[in-house]
Amino acid sequence: MTAWADLVGVALLGTRRRAPDLGALPPAVRELAGERTDPADALLTAGALLTAYRRAGRLPENSAEPLPVAETDHRPYLPDAARERLARLLTASRPELLAEWLGVVAERGLRVPPERLPALAESARAKPALRGPVALVAGPAGRWLAGLNPEWRFLTAAAPEPGAGADDWRFGSPAQRRSWLAVALVADPDGARAAFTGSWESEPAEVRATVLELLGEHLRAEDEPFLEAALGDRAASVRQLASALLARVPGSALGRRMAERLRPLIHVRDDVFEVEVPDGDTRWLRQVVAATPPEFWAEFGTPAELVRMTVHGAPASVLREGWTVVAVRHRDARWAKALFDADPGRADAGTLIQVLSPPERAKVLARLIRQARPEAVARLVVDLPAPWPPEVGTVLLDWLAGREDTRAVAHAAVTIARTVPPECLGHPLATTAPEPGSAPWRRALAETLNFRREMYEELA
Amino acid sequence: MSHARWSTERVIGLAPDAASARAGRAQAAPVRWSGAGASEAAVWGYCQGSGKKPYQTCVELAGPAFRCSCPSRKFPCKHALGLLLRWAGGELPEEPEPEFVTAWLAERADRAERTEQRRESTGPRDPEAAAKRAERRADRVSAGATELREWLLDQIRAGLAGLERGGAEELRRVAARMVDAQAPGLAGGLRRAAGLVGRGRDWPSRVLAELSLLYLLAEAGARLDELPHALAETVRTRLGFNTETARVLSSGERVSDTWLVGGVIDEEREQLVTRRSWLFGQRSGRVALVLAFAPPGQPLSSVLPAGHVLPAELAFHPGALPLRALVADHGPPVPATRPDGDTIEAALAAHARAMAADPWLDRWPVLLSGLRPARHGGELVLSDVDGQVLPLVPGFDPWRLLAVSAGAMVTLAGEWGAAGLRPLLCWDGDRAVRL
Numbered sequence: 001m002t003a004w005a006d007l008v009g010v011a012l013l014g015t016r017r018r019a020p021d022l023g024a025l026p027p028a029v030r031e032l033a034g035e036r037t038d039p040a041d042a043l044l045t046a047g048a049l050l051t052a053y054r055r056a057g058r059l060p061e062n063s064a065e066p067l068p069v070a071e072t073d074h075r076p077y078l079p080d081a082a083r084e085r086l087a088r089l090l091t092a093s094r095p096e097l098l099a100e101w102l103g104v105v106a107e108r109g110l111r112v113p114p115e116r117l118p119a120l121a122e123s124a125r126a127k128p129a130l131r132g133p134v135a136l137v138a139g140p141a142g143r144w145l146a147g148l149n150p151e152w153r154f155l156t157a158a159a160p161e162p163g164a165g166a167d168d169w170r171f172g173s174p175a176q177r178r179s180w181l182a183v184a185l186v187a188d189p190d191g192a193r194a195a196f197t198g199s200w201e202s203e204p205a206e207v208r209a210t211v212l213e214l215l216g217e218h219l220r221a222e223d224e225p226f227l228e229a230a231l232g233d234r235a236a237s238v239r240q241l242a243s244a245l246l247a248r249v250p251g252s253a254l255g256r257r258m259a260e261r262l263r264p265l266i267h268v269r270d271d272v273f274e275v276e277v278p279d280g281d282t283r284w285l286r287q288v289v290a291a292t293p294p295e296f297w298a299e300f301g302t303p304a305e306l307v308r309m310t311v312h313g314a315p316a317s318v319l320r321e322g323w324t325v326v327a328v329r330h331r332d333a334r335w336a337k338a339l340f341d342a343d344p345g346r347a348d349a350g351t352l353i354q355v356l357s358p359p360e361r362a363k364v365l366a367r368l369i370r371q372a373r374p375e376a377v378a379r380l381v382v383d384l385p386a387p388w389p390p391e392v393g394t395v396l397l398d399w400l401a402g403r404e405d406t407r408a409v410a411h412a413a414v415t416i417a418r419t420v421p422p423e424c425l426g427h428p429l430a431t432t433a434p435e436p437g438s439a440p441w442r443r444a445l446a447e448t449l450n451f452r453r454e455m456y457e458e459l460a
Numbered sequence: 461m462s463h464a465r466w467s468t469e470r471v472i473g474l475a476p477d478a479a480s481a482r483a484g485r486a487q488a489a490p491v492r493w494s495g496a497g498a499s500e501a502a503v504w505g506y507c508q509g510s511g512k513k514p515y516q517t518c519v520e521l522a523g524p525a526f527r528c529s530c531p532s533r534k535f536p537c538k539h540a541l542g543l544l545l546r547w548a549g550g551e552l553p554e555e556p557e558p559e560f561v562t563a564w565l566a567e568r569a570d571r572a573e574r575t576e577q578r579r580e581s582t583g584p585r586d587p588e589a590a591a592k593r594a595e596r597r598a599d600r601v602s603a604g605a606t607e608l609r610e611w612l613l614d615q616i617r618a619g620l621a622g623l624e625r626g627g628a629e630e631l632r633r634v635a636a637r638m639v640d641a642q643a644p645g646l647a648g649g650l651r652r653a654a655g656l657v658g659r660g661r662d663w664p665s666r667v668l669a670e671l672s673l674l675y676l677l678a679e680a681g682a683r684l685d686e687l688p689h690a691l692a693e694t695v696r697t698r699l700g701f702n703t704e705t706a707r708v709l710s711s712g713e714r715v716s717d718t719w720l721v722g723g724v725i726d727e728e729r730e731q732l733v734t735r736r737s738w739l740f741g742q743r744s745g746r747v748a749l750v751l752a753f754a755p756p757g758q759p760l761s762s763v764l765p766a767g768h769v770l771p772a773e774l775a776f777h778p779g780a781l782p783l784r785a786l787v788a789d790h791g792p793p794v795p796a797t798r799p800d801g802d803t804i805e806a807a808l809a810a811h812a813r814a815m816a817a818d819p820w821l822d823r824w825p826v827l828l829s830g831l832r833p834a835r836h837g838g839e840l841v842l843s844d845v846d847g848q849v850l851p852l853v854p855g856f857d858p859w860r861l862l863a864v865s866a867g868a869m870v871t872l873a874g875e876w877g878a879a880g881l882r883p884l885l886c887w888d889g890d891r892a893v894r895l
Binding site for chain 1: 468481482485486488490491492494508510514545549612613614616618619620621622664665668669671672673675676804808811812815816819832833834835836841843844847848849850851859860862863864866867868878888891893895
């Protein structure tokens with residue numbers, strides 16, 4: 001409206017320099033303002049009337065382009081109690097609980113209240129570990145939001161569409177690329193492999209190492225040629241990772257080569273294990289033993305027999321270290337059990353124990369924590385890879401229940417509280433309130449266990 | 461009055477600030493509580509804090525009033541909020557009130573009675589002195605209005621361009637003089653104008669709009685006696701005269717209806733939090749604004765929780781546009797299902813009618829249906845099926861609204877003003893969502 005622009009122009013300049021032109025005003029305004037003889041008075045009066053006139057007479061503008069509509073989300077909504085828990089989780093800064101909650105919600109195929117999606121996306125932006133779970137739970141509305149906010153692009157990762165997801169791999173930030181690949185390796189294994197082999201040569205060493213780390217979680221026999229090629233990589237870190245992975249690919253050529261090198265050096269007679277070490281290089285021996293597949297040893301004896309033998313030609317510890325790597329890489333329970341039986345108090349118990357079957361694991365653990373000092377248990381608990389089988393959780397909760405208040409116990413309680421599997425949440429520690437006046441760690445333990453129990457109950 | 465269990469949203473509405481709401485949620489963990497229970501009148505419990513001795517917390521539901529043995533100076537404290545959240549979640553058993561609760565409730569009833577008696581015994585205040593005070597104030601406001609009018613005329617004669625340098629301070633100085641003249645309404649307008657000077661390319665347009673309306677108000681304020689009665693009341697309110705609560709309750713227009721609380725918004729300015737609650741009468745079609753004030757950290761009334769409906773009788777303040785109201789009497793609020801909203805045209809027409817009665821109207825409640833997010837000239841707007849758009853106020857965080865809509869049509873309630881629409885509430889299916 002030019003009449004208003006004229007008034008503003010004159011007001012800026014001052015009525016001493018220029019009088020307002022009332023002729024351009026709408027008639028009703030002109031009539032009222034025209035009664036004022038002082039030009040400043042006339043201008044302010046016209047200004048007030050015109051302001052009200054413009055505000056009241058405002059018409060909506062036209063020709064908007066509506067945003068696209070998201071696909072319909074058919075999942076049922078969360079129950080009310082779970083909705084309130086989400087509000088609590090979003091303000092509690094306990095990302096591990098939030099991640100667990102999101103995992104259960106995704107598994108149950110439930111839908112979160114949409115107004116919480118921005119806060120969820122923001123938490124996931126700050127904590128990359130939450131990206132996958134948030135993307136999954138956010139569903140179509142999340143993908144729709146990601147289309148409007150590039151900072152939330154990871155929300156599209158849950159359903160890599162052909163082409164669209166790979167953009168994240170090609171153009172994303174390191175964290176985005178990592179989360180894309182982690183999801184894609186599960187959702188679209190071939191597409192994921194095609195994406196990283198395509199750009200392999202031009203990637204920096206850290207990225208190549210990251211790819212191998214992630215790939216290690218999803219190894220297939222067909223990955224062997226790719227890993228073989230990576231043995232000749234420019235970067236030592238990549239070469240090492242590739243060889244470790246190759247050793248795990250079932251029936252790999254690397255494993256066969258290592259076995260061939262080892263065989264002429266080993267002689268077993270009457271429970272005596274004799275080994276020749278070229279140049280006395282025990283590091284070499286450890287590496288070769290570690291890279292040799294477990295089947296190789298069958299002709300020499302069972303794992304239990306082998307670890308008990310007297311060793312000549314090299315320190316027995318070198319062989320055991322090599323076998324420990326074999327047991328872990330190949331998830332070989334027989335080797336793990338043999339190694340445990342030979343040396344229950346081992347420092348690397350946490351990594352080796354995961355190879356055992358769940359009941360076996362709980363048994364070893366129960367024996368271990370009966371003997372070990374709380375400090376050692378606290379360390380072991382941190383190393384113990386999740387998810388824990390229920391038997392392990394119960395053993396550890398029982399252990400906590402009978403402990404005195406010490407720093408190490410309090411420390412172990414933090415990990416135990418958040419890691420015991422849901423099956424253990426019926427444990428008395430999770431269902432009863434601690435005595436009034438008990439130590440803060442006990443209250444925190446009870447609170448976390450309780451919180452998790454309620455969380456599962458609400459979503460059941 | 462019996463107390464139906466409150467919704468979680470209503471409890472959270474009591475939190476004096478976001479940090480309290482967060483802390484309150486953390487206190488809602490059952491393991492922290494012992495001996496918690498609820499009766500018709502109150503909820504109570506013992507909360508284990510960091511110390512040895514648990515805190516004793518109770519809430520009288522009618523007020524609501526809070527008591528907790530913790531040292532927090534916030535009202536309600538996080539323990540009271542946590543306790544209420546557990547109650548709202550249906551976690552507290554119905555039990556007879558323990559000793560400490562009955563004692564406190566009795567004490568409160570006693571105190572209320574004594575206050576009532578004192579009020580009765582003192583009788584009406586000296587009407588003559590009151591009249592004299594009112595007259596003195598009217599004179600000062602009128603003198604302030606005249607002074608402001610002259611000052612505005614000088615500004616326009618000299619040109620607003622001069623305001624760009626140091627103009628904001630000058631406007632604030634004049635605002636302070638209007639505070640001295642007991643005309644806070646005039647002072648507020650000047651401060652708003654001060655905030656606009658030099659901001660953005662079109663600041664002269666917005667400053668002129670603000671100042672010319674202020675000029676109109678100052679002029680009307682100088683001749684209050686000549687104005688029609690209702691308009692004079694509006695002008696007095698805009699100048700900053702308070703209408704006494706007792707007067708509104710005794711002689712204000714009464715409207716009984718089922719009211720939808722379409723939006724609640726808190727604004728803090730100068731050590732005072734103002735809560736605006738916008739109500740939509742479901743049968744009468746009337747709209748109302750209920751204001752509540754409290755210093756930061758103190759509880760604001762949560763009688764009107766956003767996204768709820770409640771039967772209530774409102775008493776309207778006098779004026780050419782009866783909008784502001786007091787809650788004279790009310791029943792329990794229940795969550796509101798999705799209402800039928802207006803079209804953009806109907807909402808704007810109602811706004812135009814309201815502005816005809818009160819040209820200084822700065823915010824108007826709207827309840828709109830069938831809007832979806834859209835782009836218009838690079839800006840995010842809301843659009844109806846015909847592509848007509850309403851702009852959103854600058855600084856509005858759109859993400860929650862966008863997430864609820866996901867591109868589809870939504871029903872929403874909000875404030876419409878010169879700067880655009882500020883959505884306050886929308887519906888996800890039949891569930892109200894605060895924005």
